[in-house]
Amino acid sequence: MERTTRLVNFDAFHQGQDMDLPRTINPPIFRGSTVLFDNFAELSLANSGKYQGITYGTDRMPTQRAFEEAVRELEGGALTRAFQSGISAIINTFLAFTKSGDHILVCDNAYAPTVHYCTQILTKFNIETTFIPPAAGEEIQSYLKDNTKLIFLESPGSNTFELQDIPAITTLAKKRGIITVLDNTWATPLYLDPFALGINISIQSATKYLTGHSDILMGTVTTDHPHAATLQEYYRITETYTAEEDCYTALRGLRTLALRLRQHEQSALAIAQWLESLPQIGNVIHPALPSHPQHQIWQRDFSGSSGLFAFTFKEEYPAEKLAAFIDSLQLFGIGYSWGGFRSLITAAKYNRTQTSRYAGKMVIRLNIGLEDPGDIIKDLTAGFEAMT
Ligand SMILES: Cc1ncc(COP(=O)(O)O)c(C=O)c1O
Incomplete structure (x- = not known):
């Protein structure tokens, strides 16, 4: 009984305030729904929406x-x-x-x-x-x-x-x-x-x-x-x-956003330029490449580019060939989303309500991660060889 009462009355928030908390560089994580007020006056202020502090877990x-x-x-x-x-x-x-x-x-x-x-x-x-x-x-x-x-x-x-x-x-x-x-x-x-x-x-x-x-x-x-x-x-x-x-x-x-982004940008650009030089590639769709249809807008409005871009093949390959390419890649995960340290690949056709120059074409999207760009090029090269 005694033990149960102590547990029920445990007031970690106040104990924390009384302690000399360490000054960590990153902020501590506060878990909680109820936030305790010191007294009735504070509760009254919260009730009238005038309390200056945090009133609840959703606040x-x-x-x-x-x-x-x-x-x-x-x-x-x-x-x-x-x-x-x-x-x-x-x-x-x-x-x-x-x-x-x-x-x-x-x-x-x-x-x-x-x-x-x-x-x-x-x-x-x-x-x-x-x-x-x-x-x-x-x-x-x-x-x-x-x-x-x-x-x-x-x-x-x-x-x-x-x-x-x-x-x-x-x-x-x-x-x-x-x-x-x-x-x-x-x-x-x-x-x-x-x-x-x-x-x-x-x-x-x-x-x-x-x-x-x-x-x-x-x-x-x-x-x-x-x-x-x-x-x-x-x-x-x-x-x-x-x-x-x-x-x-x-x-x-x-x-680390700025540092990561700089590396994503450099690696993606190097890989996009290399892809552009390959005979089997149709379009490399990357706004920072001069071949991009709105490249001038990118130059005017953007101060850099990130690690996500796409390409099409000149020829529309059957599903087995695409599978041979994608499934053989060692560094690229096959999965949605992007912006992370791991390189990822997706492939799909996109239906738009407006006319698109990529209508009916398989668009291969690459999220270039933080792996060595030379290793990524080797991986893609092996993938292209697996298609032949
Ligand atoms: C351009 C863009 N906006 C928004 C989202 C949605 O983000 P979230 O996955 O965090 O819901 C995505 C997800 O892929 C995206 O690519």
């Missing part, structure tokens, strides 16, 4: 706050909130910034689950989506309606890597009071500054480069000043939060 615990602040600073935005995945960040941005009766534009090469959410879920709330060409610019004017509320861009877009003309679109949107959102996962804020290009809301799938080790899922939404209050209030009301362990992991990943 963004300290490691989450540290991670969000680090991303906000990196993005150069006004407010950042963390979500449980990249797609959750995207979905919640739609929910926070649109309402029934609105019309939105979404680039045709957006991440497929983003597209599916628009066509299958937003329609239930009477929000209409029009898909715009993957390399859209000024011509989006003809897609605008009186009730167009938001434009969602992803540049370069998923798997076929077309770039939109972001400044042309944001200039037009600003004149009409339309909110612009960018999924900036490929470039990260280090290689593309969305706010400098007039974007209002910047999204990261932190699952990818920000975290960098393929061990958690997380997303971030960062707004400019005019849109900060809406996101803040939405997040508070929906009591969204992200797990402290994941925020810790993501924050640790952020520390």
